[in-house]
Amino acid sequence: MSLPSSVRLFEVGPRDGLQNEPGPIIATATKIEFIHRLAAAGMTHIEAASFVSPKWVPQMGDAAEVMAGISRRPGVVYSALTPNLRGLEGAIAAGVEEVAVFGAASEAFSQKNINCSVAESLKRFEPVLERAREANVRVRGYVSCVLGCPYEGQIAPAKVAEVSKALHDMGCYEVSLGDTIGTGTPLAAKRMVEAVSREIPVTQLAAHFHDTYGQALANLYAVMEEGIQVIDSATAGLGGCPYAKGASGNVASEDVLYLLEGLGIRTGIDLQAVIDTGYWITAELGRKPSSKVALAKGCVGA
Amino acid sequence: MSLPSSVRLFEVGPRDGLQNEPGPIIATATKIEFIHRLAAAGMTHIEAASFVSPKWVPQMGDAAEVMAGISRRPGVVYSALTPNLRGLEGAIAAGVEEVAVFGAASEAFSQKNINCSVAESLKRFEPVLERAREANVRVRGYVSCVLGCPYEGQIAPAKVAEVSKALHDMGCYEVSLGDTIGTGTPLAAKRMVEAVSREIPVTQLAAHFHDTYGQALANLYAVMEEGIQVIDSATAGLGGCPYAKGASGNVASEDVLYLLEGLGIRTGIDLQAVIDTGYWITAELGRKPSSKVALAKGCVGA
Numbered sequence: 104m105s106l107p108s109s110v111r112l113f114e115v116g117p118r119d120g121l122q123n124e125p126g127p128i129i130a131t132a133t134k135i136e137f138i139h140r141l142a143a144a145g146m147t148h149i150e151a152a153s154f155v156s157p158k159w160v161p162q163m164g165d166a167a168e169v170m171a172g173i174s175r176r177p178g179v180v181y182s183a184l185t186p187n188l189r190g191l192e193g194a195i196a197a198g199v200e201e202v203a204v205f206g207a208a209s210e211a212f213s214q215k216n217i218n219c220s221v222a223e224s225l226k227r228f229e230p231v232l233e234r235a236r237e238a239n240v241r242v243r244g245y246v247s248c249v250l251g252c253p254y255e256g257q258i259a260p261a262k263v264a265e266v267s268k269a270l271h272d273m274g275c276y277e278v279s280l281g282d283t284i285g286t287g288t289p290l291a292a293k294r295m296v297e298a299v300s301r302e303i304p305v306t307q308l309a310a311h312f313h314d315t316y317g318q319a320l321a322n323l324y325a326v327m328e329e330g331i332q333v334i335d336s337a338t339a340g341l342g343g344c345p346y347a348k349g350a351s352g353n354v355a356s357e358d359v360l361y362l363l364e365g366l367g368i369r370t371g372i373d374l375q376a377v378i379d380t381g382y383w384i385t386a387e388l389g390r391k392p393s394s395k396v397a398l399a400k401g402c403v404g405a
Numbered sequence: 406m407s408l409p410s411s412v413r414l415f416e417v418g419p420r421d422g423l424q425n426e427p428g429p430i431i432a433t434a435t436k437i438e439f440i441h442r443l444a445a446a447g448m449t450h451i452e453a454a455s456f457v458s459p460k461w462v463p464q465m466g467d468a469a470e471v472m473a474g475i476s477r478r479p480g481v482v483y484s485a486l487t488p489n490l491r492g493l494e495g496a497i498a499a500g501v502e503e504v505a506v507f508g509a510a511s512e513a514f515s516q517k518n519i520n521c522s523v524a525e526s527l528k529r530f531e532p533v534l535e536r537a538r539e540a541n542v543r544v545r546g547y548v549s550c551v552l553g554c555p556y557e558g559q560i561a562p563a564k565v566a567e568v569s570k571a572l573h574d575m576g577c578y579e580v581s582l583g584d585t586i587g588t589g590t591p592l593a594a595k596r597m598v599e600a601v602s603r604e605i606p607v608t609q610l611a612a613h614f615h616d617t618y619g620q621a622l623a624n625l626y627a628v629m630e631e632g633i634q635v636i637d638s639a640t641a642g643l644g645g646c647p648y649a650k651g652a653s654g655n656v657a658s659e660d661v662l663y664l665l666e667g668l669g670i671r672t673g674i675d676l677q678a679v680i681d682t683g684y685w686i687t688a689e690l691g692r693k694p695s696s697k698v699a700l701a702k703g704c705v706g707a
Contacts, residue, residue: 106592285701287667288663288664288666288667288668289626289664289667289668290408290667290668290669291667314697315697315701316660316663316697316698316701317619317622317657317660317663317696317697317698318622318660318663318664318667320619320620320622320623321622321623321625321626321664323623324591324623324626324627325626351697351700351701355619358618358619358620361590361618361619361620362590362591362620362623364590365589365590365591365592365593365620366590366591366592367592394619395616395617395618395619395653396618396619398653399587399617399618399653
């Protein structure tokens with residue numbers, strides 16, 4: 104029940120944050136500058152793009168151009184989502200050194216979203232993992248709906264553990280546990296992490312929580328007590344569907360960093376630089392950061 | 406380190422929530438209906454008014470009319486803030502059965518706000534407590550700035566314990582620990598409660614946290630692990646200065662209730678009825694609730 108001394112933030116703003124952004128397609132140069140600013144602030148893991156059909160995710164249609172345009176900073180990993188072999192080939196061609204695949208902990212969610220069972224979806228990733236291994240590309244696994252599903256409601260921790268183990272067994276070096284709809288609360292989050300960490304060392308797990316119900320920081324605090332040391336977050340709380348009623352995105356990197364600083368947990372990241380980056384990117388999108396820390400502290404630079 | 410099985414919510418929306426509301430004075434009838442709706446939702450402690458000079462807090466100028474207009478529901482305590490003997494006499498005349506007094510844990514805050522030392526401010530409450538005892542009126546104590554002060558920065562837990570003990574020794578039945586500027590984080594909150602509970606039984610303490618930095622729920626979770634069983638909150642997250650940059654009010658009752666429900670902690674309060682009440686009162690004020698749970702779940706009634 105002791106907290107970690109350091110935590111690695113995995114910044115998902117440029118991908119999970121921007122992928123559903125309504126309105127015009129964000130310029131490639133803006134995405135690249137966003138990534139540069141995040142790296143300059145001290146972020147060491149940045150999910151930069153998604154190699155997916157632009158028919159499905161128009162905002163990510165320039166994944167190859169984004170990856171090609173980044174000035175790589177030593178010590179920073181720039182990763183990309185690759186839902187299939189074609190996406191992986193694109194990512195490899197773009198020089199991506201880490202990719203991510205995903206499964207759902209909910210059968211109903213899997214059926215509604217990708218029209219196949221969870222087991223089938225995992226099966227489809229086998230050639231992706233195999234090809235990634237050949238190409239010496241690390242693979243991260245995402246599991247969605249770990250604390251609730253819009254169709255099934257509650258999800259059994261055992262199901263999350265099963266899907267996580269399958270991704271780990273396939274070769275994912277880390278499994279990121281996604282509270283996709285943000286309905287989780289601290290004890291449920293703890294129990295879920297306990298169940299998964301009976302199958303996979305907790306040091307190979309990450310928490311990926313959305314803040315739709317305002318519970319994300321409480322849940323992160325609770326799972327850090329269980330040993331979680333990697334946290335996914337998005338600068339300015341990007342993500343979700345910003346113009347839909349009540350929708351809310353990923354937990355804001357700024358709010359997580361403020362929490363971690365208060366707990367004396369090291370990250371190596373400059374909070375004010377992230378706040379300024381959040382003001383900059385949301386100004387580009389025509390709004391304010393969705394981060395209470397950013398709103399309270401204000402922008403000082405940029 | 407085990408969580409309580411039940412928590413009592415102390416609803417401060419009608420007082421702490423509305424007292425700094427800019428714009429026109431809120432109609433007495435609106436305040437009364439707000440209080441009625443809160444009681445109907447299951448709230449058993451409602452801070453309904455402040456008996457303070459209308460010169461200083463114009464929104465609370467109708468305290469006597471509000472108290473007179475409430476249809477008292479059995480089992481519900483309707484309390485009022487009384488900063489001095491004159492306020493207390495007004496409250497007694499209005500039939501108030503519980504009042505509240507306040508001290509700061511920060512010398513600088515006390516000097517800037519009420520132009521006297523913390524010790525002097527406590528001394529001034531002695532006749533208030535004495536008169537309340539005579540009139541058989543219960544007194545609650547608030548301590549502000551327990552996790553940070555806008556002038557002094559960090560506040561020593563020992564100072565919070567000292568002021569809390571003084572209020573308790575004077576006869577306050579419960580001491581509410583206020584993170585007035587919302588800068589606290591979970592370990593600091595735990596340490597502060599630990600320090601205070603060496604002087605006062607933890608069952609006589611309440612947590613009164615503002616959500617300015619988005620940390621309130623994480624902090625509440627942490628202090629419930631320390632034994633806190635009374636939580637102050639405001640429906641719709643009312644309070645603070647709603648039109649000022651980055652300002653944010655009390656933690657929203659809706660978000661606290663969602664957290665408690667998820668943790669299996671009983672409150673006896675109907676979350677959806679509170680959400681609906683939050684939509685109603687904020688519509689009266691011309692805005693939306695400042696509660697992620699309210700925004701995510703939406704209004705179904707009223």
